Amino acid sequence: MMIKTFPKLSVDNFELRLLQKTEAGLVLNFNKKNEEHLKRWDPPKPEGFDTKHYWEEKALLWRKEFLEDQSCRLIIFKEDSMVGSINFTNFERGPFQNARLGYKICSSLEGQGVMSACLRTALDYVFKDLSLHRVEANCIPHNHRSRALLKRLGFVEHGIAKDYLMIDGRWQDHVLTSLVTPFKAKK
Ligand SMILES: CC(C)(COP(=O)(O)OP(=O)(O)OC[C@H]1O[C@@H](n2cnc3c(N)ncnc32)[C@H](O)[C@@H]1OP(=O)(O)O)[C@@H](O)C(=O)NCCC(=O)NCCS
Structure with missing residues (x-):
């Protein structure tokens, strides 16, 4: 079985890596500061979302998920803050990858x-290192x-899915897009 090491990616002065349990407070600060900014694009908040305990549990769960090849949830840090x-979630292997x-x-x-x-660095990582x-x-x-961001990165639009996700309190249509790896599969 492949031994997985937790990623630590650098982009200029930013570091991308999984959350640690001791950093739960940084997520609370980020959410509080960006509440208005994110409200229009966020799903309903689960119970406990505003508590440190909730993010401590998430940090442990996300590390477990990474090791079990289910997800790769990267936090972007600048110095000692989450920004x-x-x-990357819902990993599906087999013929889909x-x-x-x-x-x-x-x-x-x-x-x-x-x-x-x-995103360029994170996509390189999941295509090359996580295959x-x-x-x-x-x-x-x-x-x-x-x-615009997705287009800039080369994601292709496939069409509109009606009432796709519950965002900002109502079911909203979504544009479905995808990017296929530019790298050749390892033999
Ligand atoms: C979606 C979101 C992540 C995009 O962030 P962003 O800062 O606009 O994205 P980028 O980092 O690619 O920045 C692009 C902008 O920087 C500019 N730019 C400057 N230097 C650049 C560079 N070297 N490379 C690319 N863009 C650059 C671009 O011209 C562009 O400006 P414009 O939007 O005025 O045309 C951000 O708006 C966000 O967090 N929104 C709320 C949450 C959300 O919507 N998430 C996605 C749900 S589907």
Whole structure:
């Protein structure tokens, strides 16, 4: 069986890695600071979302999921703060080798190319090191920033799925997109 090491990726002054239990407070700070910014694009908040305990449990779960080849949830850190996240979830192996992508960046860093750069590095990592073949990302049609970002990275739009996800309190249509690895599969 492959021995997996937790990723530690660098992009300029940013570090991308899994959350540790002791860093739960950093997620609370990020969520609090960005509540208004993220509200329009977020799913309903689960119970306990505003508690440290909730994120401590998530940190442990996400590390377990990574080791079990189910997900790779990267937090973007700048110095000692969380400034964003990039999540690859729902790993499906066999003939599909697919994962689903989600991402967010703090409002103060928007529009500077930070997410583009971090996503390029994270995508390289999941394609090369985790041997994924395809990553799918779905966004609300009028989320222009997210849609432009996906296009810039080479994601191809497949069409609109009606009432696809519960976002900001209602079922919302989404553009379905995907990116297939530019790297040749290892033999
Ligand atoms: C979606 C989201 C991550 C996009 O972040 P972003 O900062 O716009 O994305 P980028 O880092 O790629 O920045 C792109 C912008 O930086 C500019 N830029 C500057 N230097 C750049 C560079 N070297 N490379 C790419 N873009 C650069 C681009 O021109 C672009 O500006 P524009 O949007 O005014 O055209 C962010 O808006 C966000 O967190 N939104 C809330 C959560 C969300 O919607 N998540 C996705 C749900 S599907």
